[in-house]
Each structure stands twice: as structure tokens, then as C-alpha cells.
Amino acid sequence: MNYQRLSVRAEDGIGHIVLNAPDEYNRMPPAFWRELPEAVRELDASGKVRAIVLSSTGKHFSAGLDISSFGAGGDRERPLDSGRAGEAAVRRLGLMQATISVLEQARVPVIAAVQGGAVGGGVDLVSACDLRYCTKDAFFCIQEINIGLAADVGTLQRLPYLIPDGLMRELAYTGRRMPAEEALAAGLVTRVFDDQPTMLAAVTEIARTIATKSPLAIHSTKHLLNYGRSHTIAETLQYQTVWMGAVSQGPEMARHFKAKAEGKDATFDDLPPLTGLG
Numbered sequence: 603m604n605y606q607r608l609s610v611r612a613e614d615g616i617g618h619i620v621l622n623a624p625d626e627y628n629r630m631p632p633a634f635w636r637e638l639p640e641a642v643r644e645l646d647a648s649g650k651v652r653a654i655v656l657s658s659t660g661k662h663f664s665a666g667l668d669i670s671s672f673g674a675g676g677d678r679e680r681p682l683d684s685g686r687a688g689e690a691a692v693r694r695l696g697l698m699q700a701t702i703s704v705l706e707q708a709r710v711p712v713i714a715a716v717q718g719g720a721v722g723g724g725v726d727l728v729s730a731c732d733l734r735y736c737t738k739d740a741f742f743c744i745q746e747i748n749i750g751l752a753a754d755v756g757t758l759q760r761l762p763y764l765i766p767d768g769l770m771r772e773l774a775y776t777g778r779r780m781p782a783e784e785a786l787a788a789g790l791v792t793r794v795f796d797d798q799p800t801m802l803a804a805v806t807e808i809a810r811t812i813a814t815k816s817p818l819a820i821h822s823t824k825h826l827l828n829y830g831r832s833h834t835i836a837e838t839l840q841y842q843t844v845w846m847g848a849v850s851q852g853p854e855m856a857r858h859f860k861a862k863a864e865g866k867d868a869t870f871d872d873l874p875p876l877t878g879l880g
Contacts, residue, residue, distance in 0.1 A: 603644065606635045610641045614807065615813035617654040617710075624660025629668035630723045634696065639704045646708045647876035652813035654708065654818065655805055657715040657732060657798075660855055666722025666745055695754060696762040702756045705730040706828060709821045709873060711812055715805045716791070717798045719779075721745045726753070732824065734791045735805050741779040742790065748777035753844035763831055814828050816854040816870040822846070 607628075610622045619641050621628040646649040658664060705712045705727070707879065713720045714728040716736040722745035728734050746753040755775060761770045765788040773780055795801035812820060826845065830838040854870060861868035 604638075605637045605641065608632070608637050608641055610644070612645055612648070614650040614698045614810070615650065616809045617651040619645070619656050621656075621658035621664055626668070627719075628660065628667035629656045629664045629665045631668040631838050633670075635741075636814075639701050641858060642704045642708055642712075643876075646710060649817075649873040649875040651710060652815075652817050652872075653710050653809040653839055654712045655715060655802075655809050656705070656712055656727070656819075657805075658717070659803060660718075662718035663716040663720045663740070664722075666724050666725060666726075670705030687859070698755050702726045702730045709824070710817070711809075711820065711824060713805055713809055715798075715801050716740045716742075717801070719743065722753075723755060725757045725761075726755040728790075729757055729764060733808070735793050735795065735801055736782050737784065737795050737801055738782050740782040740785070740794075742773075742785055743775050744777055745773060745780045746777075761790075769814045775794075778805065799801075814867070816851065816858075816868075817873045818849065818854055819851055820874060822849055822851065 605622075606621050607621065607630075609618075609622045611618050619638070623636075642654065667786070681687075681812065688714050692807055707817045708796070711732040712730075713733045714731040716724075716733070716734065718737075719741055720736075721743045725742055725744055728742070742863055744753050744757055746757075758774060760775070763774075764770075769788055772778075778863055780788070782791070788795050795804060822845065826838065826842055829841060833841065857870065858868040
């Protein structure tokens, strides 16, 4: 697929999705919301990609939703009544939420590498990733409250699992910028780098390390961690017995110990490609 807002590539088991509209601070017009899920699903479906790095170009990671590019429906021959307009708005919002959720739903870890501002929808993006890293000039802003909205594409649902609730509420109520060092102290990001090239090199190396592990074990780990966020410990443990019984990793362990006995590093098969019902 040819992408307008993204560049996408895969090499050595690592997928790279790059927001590629630097002159517009990587805003998110309608094309973005169509292209991101296509890109994530394309990489995930191959089975050959074992980690995905999400980065961007230019001064800022993303300035968020490009509100000006979303029509209000005023060009219709007959304006929608309030009920139908509401139905269309709910459906559109659901599609946008689903776009961000593909990052969680991917079988492989998604790693965000943030430079400059992650604003509004940019926070939605990074909060749906598995790991987050940033440069020292980065900042995070729940911009929606500053323009009269409640954040509605995932930030309010995901950030409470990543940073303390009181801090999350402060950011959501005030719309202030959280700088990189505060994001590090709060646990939103794992590491802060001096500049983007250094960050991308380090993040790619982390992705490479993940790619050496059993893809089946990595997928199971991500799936079970995500499941546990909305279930009790007891429920998650019970579910894990079912999952691990169905998704046996015994051959993976055998491969590891055989390689170790031979003084080698174990290599593991890719995940099977996603081919629908085939």
C-alpha cells in the first residue's frame, strides 16, 4: 500500500512505522486514521515482524488531530437531524478509537520513540504502545481540554495504568505540558535521550533484542499483560492456565536448551501469518 502520512518498512524482523508529515508537525487528518491500522496490520499479519518501532520526523512527534480537515457535514444537500448527526459522530469516534487500539491488538510489542511534542492524539498514540522512550526536548500534553473537549480516543482510559492517577487527572484537567524528565520520573517513558538519532539507535537495539526471543512467548506475554489490566489477579491466573494450555511453548523451551547445550543462541520460528479463515 502507498501511504500519504506514513513511511513503512520491515527489516531483520523489525517493523518501522514513521509519521512522515514534518511540515505539518505530523498532524492526524483523515488519511492518517485510515493508514495507521493498515500499516500495523500489514506488519503484524506477515508473521515475520517481531517488534514494531513507531517514530516520526521533524520537530514534533505529533501535533494530534487535524480538526480543520474533518468536515462537519455542512455540505450535505439535507443537513442531518440531531439523532442522525449523533449516530454519525459516535460511529466516527469509534473508528478513531479502533485506529489507536490496533497498537495494543498487534501480536508484537510496539515501541514509541518520541521527539518534541506529543500533543492530543499524539498522547493517544504513545499511551497505546508497549514501551515509550523520548528525547530530552520531548513533552506530552492532553490538549483536548484546552480546546473545550474531553480526550476521547484512549488517553483517559490508558494513562491511569501508566502514571499515578492524581498526576494523570492533573494533566487531563489543566492541559499543561509534562516535560521529558517528569515523564521519566512518573513512569510514562522508560528512558530519555539527548537527541533523536541516539534514541532511534537505542530503540532499534531494544527491538532487535525482542526479535531474538521466541515470538510465541512474546505474543503470549503481551496478550496476558493486556488481559490482566481489566481483570483481577485470580481471573488472570485462571485465564493463563487456559491460554498456556492452548498455546504450548514446550517446543520453544526445548529449542532453547538444545541450543544452550551446543553453545549456540537459540533461533525461533516466526509467528504464522494472519490469513483470515485460511
